[in-house]
Amino acid sequence: MSTTGALPHRALIPLVVPPVTLEGHGVRLEPLRPEHAGALASLCEDTVFEFTVQVLRTQADLERYITVALEAEARGTEQPFLIRNQETGEPLGTTRYMTISRHDRTLEIGNTWLARAAWRTRANTGCKFLLLRHAFETLQVMRVQLKTDQRNARSRAAIERIGAKFEGILRHHMLVRDGVVRDTAYYSILDTEWPGVKAGLEERLGRG
Template sequence: MHLPPELPRRALIPLMVPPVTLEGHGVRLEPLRSGHAGALAALCEDTVFEFTTQVLRTQADLEGYIAAALKGAEQGTEQPFLIRGLDTGEPLGTTRYMAISRHDRTLEIGHTWLARPAWRTHVNTACKYLLLGHAFETLQVMRVQLKTDQRNARSRAAIERIGAKFEGILRHHMLVRDGVVRDTAYYSLLDTEWPEAKARLEERLRRE
């Protein structure tokens, strides 16, 4: 008789994601605050938000965006960050842990947007390296999810370069601005896959 393979197990310890500052490889991720709205508003261009669910243009837009993120932090489902360049100290964008599941020890990295000068630089790679390292090595999560608009080739390529595995397309996943129906591409990285992905990211950071 063939017995089914034994399923993997993880400790049943609730996941806690407190505010933290992460720093390295030329970037600093610090807890997002309402006072960051003005500086972030200065970075906003429509092209930055071409495939996002929300377009941010004014300081009022940013204030609402940050307020929603901080509410998620209070509820324990999100932990938002300001991205800052270490060399200049200037804000470069935002990112966050989201969809945090305390019971399942999983989370998502999302709401990442960067000012145009940071595109095609080391910044996104460095941010993902810091966030993934903290998630797997300190928080001990078992799965990190990433998702993006199916049409966003640049974002999908960046996710795939990390080593995240494509899981499929969630069709008609959400209504975004102007009533556009969005299909969403889902990716994930598991704790067992992190060592290989970490080595890949470190090699990219050395080259970049």
């Protein structure tokens, strides 16, 4: 952006992210709840969590995972979803809005994991489209952030295919399981970029 032009302005209205169900393009996103733990546990394989902060293996793991997510939901900083196959109702994984900033009208899409059976399908693209459309067109956010382990080539390629802009690497960003030091790749989409990103996603989903 030129430094000589006027700075952009946005309405100073606090962001509110109420529970919602989103559906289309082969997936259904519904509010994550404790009763989903058993079905999600059946999807857990170590390969699914190769680059995630934590590994989920058992129903007890999923129960704790959901409890933490719902505590964040109660604080207003996250909105977690269960991902289902739109046609069969079969659970496929989870995703969420997170790092929600009421004042700045920004949020992150993250903590997404899908069962291996959903890999190389349009499930992830469908989820991202629904979440981005709701964020920009209903919630009127200014910026959506996405991030992943810099080593996770599959995740980075998927984020880039969506149309997100690479912002850089946050070095030694966090300690993950077993004390591994993780560098994190950051991406974002701005409200001004959304129309072009939306058109690209609709084209991809239409071909799919």
